[in-house]
Amino acid sequence: MRSDLDHLEAALVGTPLAGLPIGHGPAGTVLVSDVDPNRLQEAWQAAEALVPVTGRRPIMITDDFVGTLEMSPEPQPGPSESELRAFAAAARSAEPWLAYRDHGEDHEVEEGEVEFYAGGVAGVDLTALASDVVLPTPRPTLERTLYDRLLADTALHARVLDTVRFVTQPDYWFTPDSVLLMLLPTSDVRGSGYWVDHYGALTLEYRHKLAEVLAQWRHRWDARLVASWGTMLQFQVGRRPTPGDEAWTAAGQLKALAPNLELSRWEVAVAMPAGDAWFVHDRP
Structure with missing residues (x-):
């Protein structure tokens, strides 16, 4: 009216x-x-x-x-x-992260594949940080190891952040x-x-x-x-994830909902605490 x-x-x-x-x-x-x-x-x-x-x-x-x-x-x-009300109730009982997931995380990383996952889509290569990782290993395990070791290296972390911060900027x-x-x-x-x-x-x-x-x-x-x-x-x-477990979880969910986000999960995890604009892209 x-x-x-x-x-x-x-x-x-x-x-x-x-x-x-x-x-x-x-x-x-x-x-x-x-x-x-x-x-x-x-x-x-x-x-x-x-x-x-x-x-x-x-x-x-x-x-x-x-x-x-x-x-x-x-x-x-x-x-x-x-x-x-029925719609909201059905949503409340839904389990979105069983359906929205990065199926690439099911992959077992074999010998010769580490460089591919540690190479960094945005330009910084972390292969050296994975030199002692026992293979084969699940991709999430490898990427979380890279991320944790990256957090411990201030200078390298700053280099990665410079290349990936764009993904959480307006x-x-x-x-x-x-x-x-x-x-x-x-x-x-x-x-x-x-x-x-x-x-x-x-x-x-x-x-x-x-x-x-x-x-x-x-x-x-x-x-x-x-x-x-x-x-x-x-x-x-309004509340940025903190580096570590929060950023890792948020990065995994964003990657799951946005299959066309090409950065590696460890790269997205670096970007999450550095911006307040999230972008989801899922196209045919």
């Missing part, structure tokens, strides 16, 4: 979203169009700060890859409260030509997964799992979903 839109328009006054076209979107959402791509994060932060006022969690979306998203003058039907994010703000009809993080359009969650089962990832990451890292570009998700992180 127009009164709902008037309430939202009033809430957006004084933000980068003020005065932009607003209308009803699909499944109970509200769309704000013509967001300046150069102020994408600033606009999202303004909408995120207003969640206690609007009751709607914000996500940036784009119509660059599909037909133009049309606004409707009337609200479009969304899930009922009972349907949304400059690494994708910026579409057309940006819209989608205001979801819920403030619940887990429930917000109902509306997230992502290639890695094409079925209802996987949408439950992705919704649980959103909830877990929010709880542990204060990671908030900024944008969903179809094959990409972008997060702002």
Whole structure:
């Protein structure tokens, strides 16, 4: 109804979203169009700060890859409260890290393969740190050994960080030509997964799992979903993982959710404490 839109328009006054076209979107959402791509994060932060006022969690979306998203003058039907509660309950019982996983970690590293895994995609080779590793060994064991030894070498760690820090910086994010703000009809993080359009969650089962990832990451890292570009998700992180076990765990989860992130897990673990922008890329 127009009164709902008037309430939202009033809430957006004084933000980068003020005065932009607003209308009803699909499944109970509200769309704000013509967001300046150069102020994408600033606009999202303004909408995120207003969640206690609007009751709607914000996500940036784009119509660059599909037909133009049309606004409707009337609200479009969304899930009922009972349907949304059922969705959140199913997400809560999901076990996302059994489904989202880096299957490359199942590999046993044999003689002659160490250099491949220790070579470093970003440019720093740690093969020398693995000279005494008994082979064959599981890939995660080798990479964790490399990571732990790297943490003990301040100078080498600094060299690696210089090459990988980009992966947790906003400059690494994708910026579409057309940006819209989608205001979801819920403030619940887990429930917000109902509306997230992502290639890695094409079925209802996987949408439950992705919704649980959103909830877990929010709880542990204060990671908030900024944008969903179809094959990409972008997060702002309020609590960076500390070097060691936290960074290693977070790197493993990010790699599991983002199979197109080409860095080794030990490289991602180095980057995790150095930035507050996580990028998930999962494409065909």
